[in-house]
Amino acid sequence: MQYTKPLAKLIDQFQKLPGIGPKSAQRMAFHLLKMPLSEVEKFAGVMIESKQTINYCDVCYNLSSQNPCEICSSDKRDKSTICVVAEAKDLIAIEKTREFKGLYHVLQGLISPLEGIGPDDLRVKELLHRTTDENVKEIILAINPSVEGEATSLYLNKILKPFGVKVTRIAFGLPMGGDLEYVDELTILKAIEGRVEF
Amino acid sequence: MQYTKPLAKLIDQFQKLPGIGPKSAQRMAFHLLKMPLSEVEKFAGVMIESKQTINYCDVCYNLSSQNPCEICSSDKRDKSTICVVAEAKDLIAIEKTREFKGLYHVLQGLISPLEGIGPDDLRVKELLHRTTDENVKEIILAINPSVEGEATSLYLNKILKPFGVKVTRIAFGLPMGGDLEYVDELTILKAIEGRVEF
Numbered sequence: 001m002q003y004t005k006p007l008a009k010l011i012d013q014f015q016k017l018p019g020i021g022p023k024s025a026q027r028m029a030f031h032l033l034k035m036p037l038s039e040v041e042k043f044a045g046v047m048i049e050s051k052q053t054i055n056y057c058d059v060c061y062n063l064s065s066q067n068p069c070e071i072c073s074s075d076k077r078d079k080s081t082i083c084v085v086a087e088a089k090d091l092i093a094i095e096k097t098r099e100f101k102g103l104y105h106v107l108q109g110l111i112s113p114l115e116g117i118g119p120d121d122l123r124v125k126e127l128l129h130r131t132t133d134e135n136v137k138e139i140i141l142a143i144n145p146s147v148e149g150e151a152t153s154l155y156l157n158k159i160l161k162p163f164g165v166k167v168t169r170i171a172f173g174l175p176m177g178g179d180l181e182y183v184d185e186l187t188i189l190k191a192i193e194g195r196v197e198f
Numbered sequence: 199m200q201y202t203k204p205l206a207k208l209i210d211q212f213q214k215l216p217g218i219g220p221k222s223a224q225r226m227a228f229h230l231l232k233m234p235l236s237e238v239e240k241f242a243g244v245m246i247e248s249k250q251t252i253n254y255c256d257v258c259y260n261l262s263s264q265n266p267c268e269i270c271s272s273d274k275r276d277k278s279t280i281c282v283v284a285e286a287k288d289l290i291a292i293e294k295t296r297e298f299k300g301l302y303h304v305l306q307g308l309i310s311p312l313e314g315i316g317p318d319d320l321r322v323k324e325l326l327h328r329t330t331d332e333n334v335k336e337i338i339l340a341i342n343p344s345v346e347g348e349a350t351s352l353y354l355n356k357i358l359k360p361f362g363v364k365v366t367r368i369a370f371g372l373p374m375g376g377d378l379e380y381v382d383e384l385t386i387l388k389a390i391e392g393r394v395e396f
Contacts, residue, residue: 004252013245017229035249039214043214050208051230051231096200
């Protein structure tokens with residue numbers, strides 16, 4: 001005998017979460033058993049409620065309990081700029097800077113021939129549709145510089161250009177606080193390529 | 199705006215789990231939103247069910263959905279030996295070796311004057327009561343060698359001795375695969391003190 005049965009089931013559930021191995025799952029399970037029942041019921045309720053109320057925005061495909069989402073329906077956002085990201089979590093990362101005031105478009109993935117993911121599996125069609133709006137002046141590609149990210153950026157640039165819209169990419173270079181001595185060569189190369197007048 | 203409200207609530211709940219910071223909580227929340235609703239409902243159900251069905255065993259204070267627990271009610275366990283541990287997770291760690299065949303007693307904490315935890319806050323009285331059973335021949339203290347653990351072990355040894363029962367402690371020394379060069383001095387000292395005839 002090791003775990004009593006409901007405990008084994010609970011640990012099993014926690015292990016399904018990303019980055020959680022058997023040890024962390026056990027720690028979480030024991031923690032949960034020490035919480036008051038009311039707290040556990042609240043936790044379980046929030047899980048189900050969030051799943052039931054959060055959906056994709058029909059305009060930008062961000063996660064939201066509103067449709068269109070808070071950003072798309074805000075009158076404080078600049079509707080001439082669309083920032084394209086791969087996932088909702090990238091949107092959150094950009095929102096945290098509190099600097100970007102435009103709209104977003106979440107692709108819900110990246111082109112990956114190896115995994116059989118093509119443009120039709122992403123929200124590319126929907127992006128093209130939004131680009132036909134004449135108010136859209138600039139599309140910023142804020143996509144990670146991975147193999148899949150590069151492929152997706154190149155593809156989007158190619159199909160967006162004919163619309164006569166300005167397509168830009170976020171800069172790649174030395175991170176703030178980074179050190180030339182320790183950063184990889186590709187980053188240095190990108191930093192030199194992307195140099196701007198001082 | 200950053201997170202849509204139910205998402206912020208969900209991330210908040212995950213952050214209450216031990217060892218989970220804002221980044222991990224966000225990752226878990228996004229993962230949960232990608233799970234099918236049926237899976238999320240199952241997860242939430244297991245949380246509440248485990249909390250409702252798992253309780254402390256009235257004999258050894260292990261966590262169990264039975265009372266007495268699976269170990270205390272098993273006829274395959276040696277009832278003459280009681281292994282004393284601080285927490286239920288320590289019991290699990292020992293059970294995983296599949297070697298120990300006796301019973302357990304979970305103290306539910308350690309003596310800690312700094313935190314105001316004395317013997318009366320632990321399951322010490324209950325251990326003494328079990329020790330009065332004349333079938334109990336040996337009490338093994340399997341308690342971590344921390345300051346609180348040492349204080350608790352010394353205290354238990356003192357109050358158990360008058361019962362005429364054999365009180366032993368698990369060995370402290372070099373861990374298997376450990377290296378004398380890298381292990382701390384206190385461990386080496388304990389390993390030398392605890393040397394056994396070859």
